[in-house]
Structure formats: C-alpha cells, structure tokens
Amino acid sequence: MKTELSKIRISMLPWPLPPGPPRFSVCHFCDTLHKAAPVPEGIAARCQCCGAVLYQNRPASLARASAFSLAALLLMVVVHLFPFLTLDAASLRRHLTLAGAAMALIEEGSPVLGCAVALFTIVTPLVLGGGLLYVCAPLLFGRLAPGAFRVAKWMHQSEPWNMVEVFLLGVLVSLLKLAKVADVHFDTGFWAFFGVMLCMAAAVAGIDRDELWDRMEVAKS
C-alpha cells in the first residue's frame, strides 16, 4: 500500500522530458519552428508568429484525465440503462434511449443514418473516454498499457466525431417539436448524458496531447 502511494506521488511530478536531444515544437497552423521549452503548470506555450497554442501544461493532468474519463464511462452505463425522454400520447407510452434512436432509423428504412447516429453518439464517446482511461490510468503508476500507442492514435482520430453535446441539443429541439402533439418529459438518461458531456470535455481538456505522448514515451523507455 505504501509503495503504491509513493508511485502515485511520482506520477504527479511535472511533465517529464523524453530522452534524447532537445525537442522542437512546430505550430500546426503556421508551421513556425520553436524550441520546446518546459512551461510551468497551468501555462500555455504560444506560437511566436500567429499566437496559436502549441502545448499546455495542465495541472494534475493524468489524474484529471483518468478521473473524468472514468466518470464519463460510468455515466455512459447509466445513459444506456435509463430513457432520455418519456412520451405519453393517446394512452401510449414510449421511451427514447440512445441506442433506440439509432435502431429506429435502421428499422424505419435508413440504415446508413442509423449507423452514423450510433457512431457519433455511442461509439466515438466510448473510444474517446475508454481510450483515455486505458492510456492514462496505467501511466499514473508509470506503466504503459499494452497497445497504448495504437489506442492513443484512435483517440485522436475519433475526437472530431464525438457529438455528445450536439445530440443533447437535438434532444431539446425534439422535445419542443413533440410538445404540441404529446406529453413529453425529461428522464434520467438525459441528465446522465449531460454529465457525460461535461466529464468528457473535462477529461479531453485535462491532458495536453504532447504531454500524453511524452509521458507514454518516457514510460516505454
């Protein structure tokens, strides 16, 4: 128990420098070359030419990313167990679930749309949250999970396709659209998904991409 605690403290140490010669950092926006200098916690390094953020040193980055992605994953279980909206019309009661929205599109003759909705609201959040936890939690103990590099790659590729917050706005618009034909109200799933959105944003913003990869490289060597 004692040894575990000391390991956690080690992982709270600042952003480690990977072995080898000093690194460069390049602005993804204007391609200006910089010497990658360490920055204090909570400070962002900006491009000298265009002012875009090069990298940021987030405080307690690994702990935050792991904790928030774990919370997001747990809330995702709640999201799939409880309905988002409940509709009462003409003595009929219908529930909306996340998988239900995708399945309805598949069953009602639009399988491509159904798969797209499932991909953007179920698969990408899972890859993003699960991947972040899978990579960051072992790094807290200075270890590298098997296949972590590949998982981190998937994570970065799936990031722009994560549409949790867009779906939430969609639920609100649908609620107003249906309110005139039926009695619709929010259910547990909606609030859980709202939590997923917040936790996911906190987890992704919790650790800088460069820091994550530097830490993975240090853990590997």
Next chain:
Amino acid sequence: MTPALSRAAACGLAGCQICGRVSPVALRRCPRCSSRLHLRKPASIERTVALMIAAAVLYIPSHLLPIMTVVELGDVSENTIIAGMITFWKEGAYPIAIVIFSASILIPFLKIVTLSWLCAAATGRVHPSPTVLGRMYWFTELLGRWSMIDIFVVGIVVSLMQLGNYMTITPGPGALAFAGVVVLTMLAAMSFDPRLLWDRLNELSAAPTPNPRNPTA
C-alpha cells in the same frame, strides 16, 4: 526587431499530425507513433475542393427532399428542413427557429463559402490575410459538427413517434442527403491545410523585396 522565424518545412522538419513530435520528413514515418510524416497534408487543395463540390451538390436535395414523412391518422405529410423551421417561427418559438436556421442552413452554406475562399487564398487567387483567414478556418472546424443536430432530431422523433395507427414518422431521403453534406464538409475542413496560407503569404512577402543579406540570389 523580431528575427525572422524559421519554418519547419524549410528545415526539412515535419510535425506529426497524430502525436505532435517534430522529426525530419526524410524518415517518412514518425519515430514515436509510426504515422506517416508529411510537410503538408497530401493533395490538400484537391481533396478539399473535391469534397466541397460533393457537399455543395448534396446541399440542394438535402433541402428540397423531405427529411421526415409523417403519417397521422392516414394523412401523409412530408416535412423539409425549411418547412420545420418556418413552423417553429410561426408558432413564436424564435430561439429554436434560429438554432435550426443556423445549424442546418447557414453553417453548411458558410462552410462551403469559407472553404472555397480559403482554397482560393492558398492557391494565390485572393490575398491571404492570416488573421482573418485563421479565424475563418477555426470557425469552420469548430461549428461543423453542430449541423448534425437535425439528423439527431430525426432519429429521436422517429424513435418516439411510433404510435401505431395514430401517428408514425419515418425518415426521408433529405435526411440522408443532409447527413452527407455535414460529413463531407467536415472531411473537407479536415483535409484543408492552413499552413498553405502561410506558405503563400511568405512567397508574397519574399517576392517584391529582394533579400539584402543574400545579394547573389
């Protein structure tokens, strides 16, 4: 006052698109994450233009064809995106009407216009002004996903409104076309390389004034 900042491409260095590590482009693959290294995104302008034309073509049927078909007590009515927006406006639900208008009509249209402008600037047809164009690029990347809202609304409404003989709603062909527009414009924005704008700007600033420190050139 400020010394000329060197650019990575001029030194033969490329930042990895996946992990961010800067390595010589001659290595071809990133030594850290083994993704392919490129100085610039390959065929950036061509890909962006191709995807954008496809999106612009699909934009027309996405608004003309119905996104939902409503069968209410035997009556069949077809809803387009614009008709849905107008209904909200007439009912006085102005914020929702504005959200739908921006997400479904304005953003895809602005994205196509913005990307055309960016491609024109990167190939030298329009003057590239990095502060304005940078904002524009950031805006297209940030707002692109929000257009998907109408597709999610169709999914949610279809899923809830399966009320047997009383009312059923099925997705229409317009929804598929519209999802195509959103995905294609997102892919187009991703394949555009903003560094091309700066390349073009450097060419422009280098061309008229010969470098005094290097008279032989």
